[in-house]
Amino acid sequence: MTLEERTISFIATTLKKDPQVVGLDVKIEDLAEDSIELFGLISSFEKEFQLEASYEDLLDIETVGDIVAYLRQKGVE
Amino acid sequence: MFEIWNKTLSRTEVSRYLSREEYVVWENLPLQKQRSWLNGRLAAKRLLQKGIKQASGKRLSFAEIEITSAGKRPVFRCTRQGGDFHPGNHCLSISHTKESGIAALSFIPDEGLVGIDMENERQFTAAFLEAFLTKNERDSIFLCPPQSRDAYATLYWCYKEAYLKARGTGLRTHPQSIEISMDKNGEPSELRQDGRKTAFRSKRLALPGRKIGVIVYAPIG
Numbered sequence: 001m002t003l004e005e006r007t008i009s010f011i012a013t014t015l016k017k018d019p020q021v022v023g024l025d026v027k028i029e030d031l032a033e034d035s036i037e038l039f040g041l042i043s044s045f046e047k048e049f050q051l052e053a054s055y056e057d058l059l060d061i062e063t064v065g066d067i068v069a070y071l072r073q074k075g076v077e
Numbered sequence: 078m079f080e081i082w083n084k085t086l087s088r089t090e091v092s093r094y095l096s097r098e099e100y101v102v103w104e105n106l107p108l109q110k111q112r113s114w115l116n117g118r119l120a121a122k123r124l125l126q127k128g129i130k131q132a133s134g135k136r137l138s139f140a141e142i143e144i145t146s147a148g149k150r151p152v153f154r155c156t157r158q159g160g161d162f163h164p165g166n167h168c169l170s171i172s173h174t175k176e177s178g179i180a181a182l183s184f185i186p187d188e189g190l191v192g193i194d195m196e197n198e199r200q201f202t203a204a205f206l207e208a209f210l211t212k213n214e215r216d217s218i219f220l221c222p223p224q225s226r227d228a229y230a231t232l233y234w235c236y237k238e239a240y241l242k243a244r245g246t247g248l249r250t251h252p253q254s255i256e257i258s259m260d261k262n263g264e265p266s267e268l269r270q271d272g273r274k275t276a277f278r279s280k281r282l283a284l285p286g287r288k289i290g291v292i293v294y295a296p297i298g
Contacts, residue, residue, distance in 0.1 A: 030107045034174065035238060036196060039248060043208035055251050 003077055007068050010048055014041050024065035031064075049076045078128060079193060079282065079292060082120035083177035085112070094119060096143040096156060116178030117171040118144055124180045125153055125169070132162040144169070149247040170242050174288070181292045188294055192242030194235040195282070195290035198228050206230060209237070209252040214259075221261060231289045232263045232281075239293040240268065240277060 001009070004024065012019040015031050022031060032038035042058045045051070045067070051074045061067050092100055099118065106114055122139040130136050141157045151169050155162070168183045170193040183191035206215055214233055221229045236259075237252045244250070258267040268277045275295070282290035 030110060034196065035248060036199070036234060039209065039252070040205050044204065047204075056249070059249055 003071060004068050007071065008064065011041065011064060014044060022064055024063065026064050027062055028064065051076055078124055079179060079181040080120045080124035081177055081179045082116050082123060091115065094139040096140050099143060113173040113175050117173035117180065120178040121151065121169060121171050121180035124182050128182055129162040148245065149249065150245050179290060183294060189296045190243040191292060191294050192239040193292045194239040194242065195284065195288055196231050196235055198231045198287040198289055200227050201230050209234065211253055211256045213256060217259060228289060229263060233257060235289055235291045236265055236279065236293060239291050240295060243293050243295040
């Protein structure tokens with residue numbers, strides 16, 4: 001599974017969305033129903049991908065593709 | 078002051094309620110976000126319409142009251158003269174669910190800054206509770222009867238988000254940096270930010286169904 005596929009699968013599962021709608025150019029805040037879902041998703045990235053990420057860094061991420069790029073930058077493959 | 082909106086508009090009606098710029102924003106939202114965004118905006122416009130009428134006797138239409146964003150805070154302007162009602166003296170906050178929107182307005186010199194939040198009561202996972210609540214807050218939830226815990230946890234979220242909206246940061250400030258002491262009825266008695274006690278006032282809203290809503294007022298600075 002590529003990092004893109006893994007990220008899309010994780011977001012789709014966490015937000016209970018069809019993976020087909022979780023495109024790399026889709027904004028994360030457009031996928032989350034509300035602020036609780038958005039926070040829940042952001043908070044769970046560290047554990048899921050086993051990385052040390054700052055909360056502020058994750059908040060700056062806009063799209064699914066941005067998340068993939070961030071994870072890659074953090075050495076996740 | 079606060080206002081709630083839950084009326085559904087047709088697409089034709091929407092164009093009469095929004096300014097041209099607002100309509101463009103609304104049209105470009107994902108379809109599933111359009112209704113909740115609109116609910117929040119219309120609650121705010123009705124609230125502002127009432128405030129302007131009360132302060133200056135002028136009745137502006139919804140389209141003449143334009144709401145945009147300045148960072149994390151909504152701001153408004155009147156495209157027609159609003160008399161003695163000055164946007165610079167007022168703080169506006171908006172929250173919305175799929176079904177309804179809610180807005181609060183404060184007169185800054187008297188009431189300070191305002192934040193409002195509304196959520197549907199929900200079940201949280203243990204991991205989520207650990208992510209947004211402090212240990213003291215998590216312990217207090219487990220002192221509640223089991224059937225009240227979901228509402229209590231949702232209330233914690235609402236107070237935190239409303240406070241952070243009043244502060245102008247929203248969730249850019251981590252919710253765990255705020256610690257709220259609440260009694261078993263959900264009344265907050267103390268709020269600390271980064272360990273320091275902070276002045277605030279709050280009001281819990283009576284909302285239909287399993288909706289939970291709060292308004293928080295915070296001083297400037």
